[in-house]
Amino acid sequence: MAEKFEPRIVGFLCNWCSYAGADLAGTSKLKVPASLIPIRVMCSSRVDPVLIETAFLEGADGVLVAGCHPGDCHYDEGNYYTRRRFAVLKKVIEGLGLESDRLRLSWVSASEGQRFADVVNEFNDKIKKMGPSPVKKNKSL
Amino acid sequence: MERKIGVYICECGPNIAEKIDIDKVIDALLPIEDVTVVEKFKLLCSAEGKKYLEEQIKKQDLTHLVIAACSPTEHEKTFMEVCENSDLNPYLFQLANIREQCAWITEDKDEATKKAIRLVKAAIGRVRYHSSLEKKEIESNPDVLVIGGGIAGIEASLQLASSDRKVYLVEKNSSLGGLVTNFEKTFLGMKSASDVINRKINDINTNENIKIFTNSEVEEAIGFFGNFEVKIKRTDNENGSVEFDVGAIVLATGSTLFNPDKTPRYGYGKLDNVLTSLEFEKMNLSGKITLKNGKAPKSVAIIHCVGRDEKGYCSEICCMYSLKFARYLVDKIPNIKVTNFYSDLCIPGKTYQKFYDETKGNNVEFIRSFDVEIIKKDNQLNIRYKDENKVKKSLFADMVVLSPAIEPAIDASKVAEITGISQGEEGFFAEEHEKINPISTSTEGIYIVGCAQGPKNISDSVVQSQAAAGKILSSLVPGRKIEPEVKTSQISESFCIGCKTCISVCSYGAITFDEAKKISVVNEVICRGCGNCVAACPSGAASLKHSKFNQIYQEILEAVK
Amino acid sequence: MKGKNQNTDVLVIGAGIAGIEASLMLSKADRKVHLVEKTSYTGGNTIKFEEVFSNMECSTCMVAPRQQELLQDKNINLLTLTDVKEIKGSSGDFTVKIIKKARYVDMNNCIGCNACFEPCPVSLKNEFEEGLSDRKAIYVPCAGALPNVPMIDTDNCLRFKDKKCTACQEACMFEAIDYDQKDEKIELNVGAILVATGYNLFDSKKLNNYCYGKIDDVYTSMEFERLYASNGPTEGNIVLKNGKAPKSVAIIHCVGRDEKGYCSSVCCMYSLKFNHYLKSKIPEVKISEFYTDLCIPGKSHQKFYEKMKETKVNMIRASDIKVVKKDKDIAVEYRNEAGKKSMNSVDMVILAPAVEPKDDASKLAKALGINLDEYGFFKEENTDVSSVISSKTGIFIAGCAQGAKNIQDSVSQASAVVGKILSMSN
Numbered sequence A: 001m002a003e004k005f006e007p008r009i010v011g012f013l014c015n016w017c018s019y020a021g022a023d024l025a026g027t028s029k030l031k032v033p034a035s036l037i038p039i040r041v042m043c044s045s046r047v048d049p050v051l052i053e054t055a056f057l058e059g060a061d062g063v064l065v066a067g068c069h070p071g072d073c074h075y076d077e078g079n080y081y082t083r084r085r086f087a088v089l090k091k092v093i094e095g096l097g098l099e100s101d102r103l104r105l106s107w108v109s110a111s112e113g114q115r116f117a118d119v120v121n122e123f124n125d126k127i128k129k130m131g132p133s134p135v136k137k138n139k140s141l
Numbered sequence B: 001m002e003r004k005i006g007v008y009i010c011e012c013g014p015n016i017a018e019k020i021d022i023d024k025v026i027d028a029l030l031p032i033e034d035v036t037v038v039e040k041f042k043l044l045c046s047a048e049g050k051k052y053l054e055e056q057i058k059k060q061d062l063t064h065l066v067i068a069a070c071s072p073t074e075h076e077k078t079f080m081e082v083c084e085n086s087d088l089n090p091y092l093f094q095l096a097n098i099r100e101q102c103a104w105i106t107e108d109k110d111e112a113t114k115k116a117i118r119l120v121k122a123a124i125g126r127v128r129y130h131s132s133l134e135k136k137e138i139e140s141n142p143d144v145l146v147i148g149g150g151i152a153g154i155e156a157s158l159q160l161a162s163s164d165r166k167v168y169l170v171e172k173n174s175s176l177g178g179l180v181t182n183f184e185k186t187f188l189g190m191k192s193a194s195d196v197i198n199r200k201i202n203d204i205n206t207n208e209n210i211k212i213f214t215n216s217e218v219e220e221a222i223g224f225f226g227n228f229e230v231k232i233k234r235t236d237n238e239n240g241s242v243e244f245d246v247g248a249i250v251l252a253t254g255s256t257l258f259n260p261d262k263t264p265r266y267g268y269g270k271l272d273n274v275l276t277s278l279e280f281e282k283m284n285l286s287g288k289i290t291l292k293n294g295k296a297p298k299s300v301a302i303i304h305c306v307g308r309d310e311k312g313y314c315s316e317i318c319c320m321y322s323l324k325f326a327r328y329l330v331d332k333i334p335n336i337k338v339t340n341f342y343s344d345l346c347i348p349g350k351t352y353q354k355f356y357d358e359t360k361g362n363n364v365e366f367i368r369s370f371d372v373e374i375i376k377k378d379n380q381l382n383i384r385y386k387d388e389n390k391v392k393k394s395l396f397a398d399m400v401v402l403s404p405a406i407e408p409a410i411d412a413s414k415v416a417e418i419t420g421i422s423q424g425e426e427g428f429f430a431e432e433h434e435k436i437n438p439i440s441t442s443t444e445g446i447y448i449v450g451c452a453q454g455p456k457n458i459s460d461s462v463v464q465s466q467a468a469a470g471k472i473l474s475s476l477v478p479g480r481k482i483e484p485e486v487k488t489s490q491i492s493e494s495f496c497i498g499c500k501t502c503i504s505v506c507s508y509g510a511i512t513f514d515e516a517k518k519i520s521v522v523n524e525v526i527c528r529g530c531g532n533c534v535a536a537c538p539s540g541a542a543s544l545k546h547s548k549f550n551q552i553y554q555e556i557l558e559a560v561k
Numbered sequence C: 001m002k003g004k005n006q007n008t009d010v011l012v013i014g015a016g017i018a019g020i021e022a023s024l025m026l027s028k029a030d031r032k033v034h035l036v037e038k039t040s041y042t043g044g045n046t047i048k049f050e051e052v053f054s055n056m057e058c059s060t061c062m063v064a065p066r067q068q069e070l071l072q073d074k075n076i077n078l079l080t081l082t083d084v085k086e087i088k089g090s091s092g093d094f095t096v097k098i099i100k101k102a103r104y105v106d107m108n109n110c111i112g113c114n115a116c117f118e119p120c121p122v123s124l125k126n127e128f129e130e131g132l133s134d135r136k137a138i139y140v141p142c143a144g145a146l147p148n149v150p151m152i153d154t155d156n157c158l159r160f161k162d163k164k165c166t167a168c169q170e171a172c173m174f175e176a177i178d179y180d181q182k183d184e185k186i187e188l189n190v191g192a193i194l195v196a197t198g199y200n201l202f203d204s205k206k207l208n209n210y211c212y213g214k215i216d217d218v219y220t221s222m223e224f225e226r227l228y229a230s231n232g233p234t235e236g237n238i239v240l241k242n243g244k245a246p247k248s249v250a251i252i253h254c255v256g257r258d259e260k261g262y263c264s265s266v267c268c269m270y271s272l273k274f275n276h277y278l279k280s281k282i283p284e285v286k287i288s289e290f291y292t293d294l295c296i297p298g299k300s301h302q303k304f305y306e307k308m309k310e311t312k313v314n315m316i317r318a319s320d321i322k323v324v325k326k327d328k329d330i331a332v333e334y335r336n337e338a339g340k341k342s343m344n345s346v347d348m349v350i351l352a353p354a355v356e357p358k359d360d361a362s363k364l365a366k367a368l369g370i371n372l373d374e375y376g377f378f379k380e381e382n383t384d385v386s387s388v389i390s391s392k393t394g395i396f397i398a399g400c401a402q403g404a405k406n407i408q409d410s411v412s413q414a415s416a417v418v419g420k421i422l423s424m425s426n
Helices: A019-025 A047-057 A076-097 A113-130 B021-028 B049-058 B072-085 B109-127 B151-160 B178-182 B195-206 B277-286 B318-332 B350-359 B412-419 B458-475 B499-507 B532-536 B549-560 C017-028 C059-072 C167-171 C221-228 C267-281 C302-309 C362-366 C409-422
Strands: A009-014 A037-039 A063-068 A105-107 B003-010 B034-040 B064-069 B094-098 B146-147 B167-168 B211-214 B216-224 B227-234 B241-244 B248-251 B253-256 B272-276 B299-306 B337-342 B365-367 B370-377 B380-386 B392-398 B400-405 B406-408 B444-446 B489-491 B509-512 B519-522 B542-544 C010-013 C033-036 C076-079 C084-089 C093-100 C123-125 C134-136 C185-188 C192-195 C200-201 C218-220 C248-255 C286-291 C312-318 C320-325 C329-335 C342-347 C348-353 C355-357 C395-397
Touching: A009 A019, A009 A047, A009 A113, A009 B549, A019 A037, A019 A113, A019 B072, A019 B146, A019 C221, A019 C320, A037 A113, A037 B109, A037 B365, A037 B549, A037 C329, A047 A063, A047 B549, A063 A076, A063 A113, A063 B049, A076 B532, A076 C312, A105 A113, A105 C033, A113 B444, B003 B021, B003 B049, B021 B109, B034 B049, B049 B064, B049 B072, B049 C395, B064 B072, B064 B109, B094 B109, B094 B299, B094 C342, B109 B549, B146 B151, B146 B532, B151 B458, B151 C409, B167 B216, B167 B227, B167 B350, B178 B277, B195 B211, B216 B241, B216 B412, B248 B412, B248 B458, B248 C267, B272 B277, B277 B318, B299 B318, B299 B392, B318 B337, B318 B350, B318 B400, B337 B380, B337 C185, B370 B412, B370 C286, B412 C017, B444 B458, B458 C017, B458 C409, B489 B519, B489 B532, B489 C218, B532 B542, B532 C286, C010 C185, C017 C033, C017 C059, C017 C076, C017 C248, C017 C409, C033 C084, C059 C076, C059 C348, C084 C362, C192 C409, C218 C355, C221 C267, C248 C267, C248 C329, C248 C342, C267 C286, C267 C302, C286 C329, C286 C342, C329 C348, C348 C355, C395 C409
Parallel strands: A009 A037, A009 A063, A063 A105, B003 B034, B003 B064, B064 B094, B146 B167, B146 B248, B167 B211, B248 B444, B272 B400, B299 B337, B299 B400, B337 B365, C010 C033, C010 C192, C033 C076, C192 C395, C218 C348, C248 C286, C248 C348, C286 C312
Antiparallel strands: B216 B227, B227 B241, B253 B406, B370 B380, B380 B392, B489 B542, B509 B519, C084 C093, C093 C185, C123 C134, C200 C355, C320 C329, C329 C342
């Protein structure tokens, strides 16, 4: 019996913009896939490449990093660094044997509840099509 | 010590209770070893709910608290207070959002319940790794350094000084008053400028809480909000430097005019009787408006927007002071003809249009013009221009007054360097936020006012000075300690490799380098807790309190199960 | 020097961006603040904008943290649906009479789940959305409004028109709906007062040449802000009445400028912002801006203008503008820079009307005993030197209540008032 693939997506959301946008999606009763588990950080620039790699190595099928739109960062320039790190990370993910599309960076503002829902729905569909992550830590060890 | 985690699930009425099978969640959590109690409650944020939690914390002797309810933006603060009231460190608490980001985003009860279980387990996993964090308190000095003794600096000083707050006003020139001392009148009401500025200078001279240093400049200003060490020195070859401590600094260094030497098409410096607006103000103040030959001009041309293209911004006040000049001329020289050559009329204040309508008239003309050039023709000044239809025209005038763009003061860059403040591309000091924090800078405790921040008129400069006073008076209260951010970054001495990457990414200058130990050190008073340095650190030496790797790792583990 | 029995509490009238700034700053200085707001929500006009010039930052992201801080601040007594009726006394010792209208929803019990809206049988135009969408008789003005507690509009609620309807109360699981609430008469004692009541837009219906209200697809700037807003009536989709996206848009500056007699200072910049709004949703749209003088002072504003020019917006210096319906399109007739008669055919027109004081400014001025200027704005004591002091000692003014201005200047004035108040007690 084939088990239906339910993606596991880790979402790093920045407190000031994207986490608030995600909340607004909920307040507006929009449909957002339950596959995404949100992890709140103060700024998207906190999202260490190590955190992303750990997420994948622990078995995440997809990782979403969401922050404020460029220019709107609550901490001035944090999200510019996120953007730059992200570009390098895409390559690193490929080195782990993962499709780079499993890592996604999105800018979501506090008023963009619909956009958050759209981003997560789209990402979830994409991951579903891609199937489970080829890299999963051998849990029996 | 044995860990006792208390988990409380809020029903939030039907909002959570109807969307999530709470009993199933409770069943999933009970087996967890160090979870002492798992209970549900109708509405935890209510007065009863809070009382219940406080009682529970004491009764169950909890070491950690997990609440599954609404978003932290709603009630994280509420529940942290509950902890404090029950003598549980408020940081040994985690709020799992099972409402906005769980119950409310799906109609599938089964799906929501499964997700809720994962979210609460993540919170439990995380909270195990939380550490107690204490509020910090540091002493602060309420005194203020004001750099610049023009109208903005004077106003700020007057608003701030009091018996328990000294103000040190440093002015590089030999007297106070700045640019306003050169004006006869201010536009808007055409009031006496000297009345305005002299009154203020008198107030400041008689204020025993303001110490004035003329012929002086700041040599050093090191430290942080509440604790700056300042050194000033004389600019007039006299010896003696002075040192003192302050808690805040106001930069009121004013402006200078764009030098029309850079735009030779206006003939400035080459042709007689071509003046800048400041030169004209001074001439007018001296009592006689005359040409080089000693005679009064019969016609004056005022050229707006000189240097606007070169600088890339509109200097806001020139259209209005040009109107003021027209009034000076019309009032003092009978039958004078004044012609304004402008591109777009910038008169945004509520009474400005009226001033314009009343000034424009038979003798005062406004010509929208482009490509203005001043040459000498038939021994007279000739203004060549293109009108709105691009037709080439010209006009003779006895005198030409140029309205050059407003630039930051010549030594603005020096002051910026000494205080560690950024400048924008145009050279003005950079504010923290263009819209809602135009007076603050990214260095807490340093404020920018007046034309040092950007071109503006006297009224707006004064408002900014009063605003800076407001900021300082409300945040630097004599006798009150400063409570900086609790969840700051820290750098492990043993892991730091001295690469300084963290220093280069910090937007707030919160990290300094200890040359002796060759490691980076976080100033926890300045740190705002964004975590950028943590992500940038190649050796893992930097960590962010309450957002540590081992804490987030627990959330990741549950997220991927 | 003052000091004897001076009351240090402050009354702030208006919970828009200026009122919020002043209240938070005063609270930081441990002052007790009574923040009185006429409507049911905080944030004023600023929260109606999706983005602000010139960095195009999300307006909600900018204001929401402050609104949240306000709601949780123990020094700030927020009184929504409240009007100031009368004051007596003088600086340091004012007695203020206010009327707090009943919300009919208990703010402590209500958790903002919005379950009470759906069953309400009454539907009417939503004023916050500029009439572009509907609301119920029990409502919050928009998604994300703070405080997130609805109010009952008794002018339209069936129950308050003697019909027996309890639909909302039945839907509420928190016993938050209370039809028995009464308006409260409250007396406050404060030492200083700040008037930060904000602005309205000039009513474009007063001018026949723009056909506003007479033909479809002629919008005011505020209506257009709501069309672009992601929490607005069309979720941010810019569409015409017929549901299609516009192909060409005319933005007309200075509407009502001659009538009011002043330049409203912000319109050129927000009209350029609209250019950005339009291009971001409809890249192929053709835009023409009809202006008289471009008013873009400020170190960063010209740069923004240059950036907008690169999107090929057609900047037309025009006079004698007339908007008429022409077959399926809208014709904007005008005289161009050379004085020649011209016409542009568009399918949407956005008007930038003059910024005016609020309708009840004169009533409030009378209640406070302070002067208005000839334009109806609250009058500052000394134009040249202090634009935040009113004609009465102890009463201050900030933001657009004092004169049309942008957010930066409103916030600066609010901070300046705090500076004046805090230094008063020195």
